[in-house]
Amino acid sequence: MGNAKMTQDEQPAAILHNPSAQGNVLLVCEHASNRFPSAFGDLGVDAEAKQSHAAWDPGALAVAKHMSEVLDAKLVASTVSRLVYDCNRPPEAAGAMPAKSEKFNIPGNADLSDEARKQRVDQVYRPFLSLLYGTITDAVNEPVLATIHSFTPVYNDQPRAVEIGILHDSDTRLADAMLALAPQFTGLNVQRNDPYGPEDGVTHTLKLHGLENGLMNVMIEVRNDLIATPEDQKNIAEMLADLISAALEKLENEVEK
Numbered sequence: 001m002g003n004a005k006m007t008q009d010e011q012p013a014a015i016l017h018n019p020s021a022q023g024n025v026l027l028v029c030e031h032a033s034n035r036f037p038s039a040f041g042d043l044g045v046d047a048e049a050k051q052s053h054a055a056w057d058p059g060a061l062a063v064a065k066h067m068s069e070v071l072d073a074k075l076v077a078s079t080v081s082r083l084v085y086d087c088n089r090p091p092e093a094a095g096a097m098p099a100k101s102e103k104f105n106i107p108g109n110a111d112l113s114d115e116a117r118k119q120r121v122d123q124v125y126r127p128f129l130s131l132l133y134g135t136i137t138d139a140v141n142e143p144v145l146a147t148i149h150s151f152t153p154v155y156n157d158q159p160r161a162v163e164i165g166i167l168h169d170s171d172t173r174l175a176d177a178m179l180a181l182a183p184q185f186t187g188l189n190v191q192r193n194d195p196y197g198p199e200d201g202v203t204h205t206l207k208l209h210g211l212e213n214g215l216m217n218v219m220i221e222v223r224n225d226l227i228a229t230p231e232d233q234k235n236i237a238e239m240l241a242d243l244i245s246a247a248l249e250k251l252e253n254e255v256e257k
């Protein structure tokens with residue numbers, strides 16, 4: 001493969017959507033894309049794996065984009081498959097460049113050299129980090145971080161009943177408020193730190209950009225069968241946007257009391 005450099009005609013590794021937005025929510029979508037930049041090849045995975053939840057979070061970007069319109073929020077999204085580099089993992093995590101994801105083997109990630117790992121970090125993770133960091137730094141008012149994900153309804157042959165997961169690390173403020181209001185805003189099965197939680201290493205972005213900067217933060221996981229069509233994506237996005245807005249209002253009122 002030689003020197004794995006992104007060619008100039010390829011997109012950047014991360015994109016800022018709705019850059020002129022004025023709202024105080026900052027949306028993040030680390031698993032937005034199943035694109036495999038030519039610099040890294042397709043890692044030897046087949047078409048089924050490329051379309052599957054292993055390569056990306058199907059529907060998550062569409063939901064995040066709708067939310068960014070409703071909330072007037074900026075949105076930072078990766079444009080590279082998480083099998084190339086998972087932007088919600090630090091470079092030292094095994095899951096950053098996984099050799100196996102659920103039932104899929106990723107041959108191109110087996111026995112990666114330190115140099116190959118560094119190229120992925122430099123060309124996928126660092127640009128994503130610096131775009132997100134810059135967007136936080138440039139914000140006039142302290143942003144509230146919300147990361148948008150989707151999960152597969154069946155994992156290792158186990159069906160999942162949870163429909164929306166509200167995930168948090170040690171700052172539970174926004175998640176608590178959203179969970180308290182969820183029954184009013186959704187008719188769905190909404191759960192705390194489910195189907196994943198901090199112990200699974202999924203709160204990397206929340207910790208690095210939220211906790212480190214003292215920003216309120218939450219991670220939202222939507223079961224991907226609920227956001228398979230444009231209409232469903234829009235409906236769920238509006239519901240989640242309303243839920244976040246109501247939760248932020250509730251928190252503001254509590255502070256004033």
Ligand SMILES: [Zn+2]
Binds near residue numbers: 057150
């Ligand atoms: Zn995800």
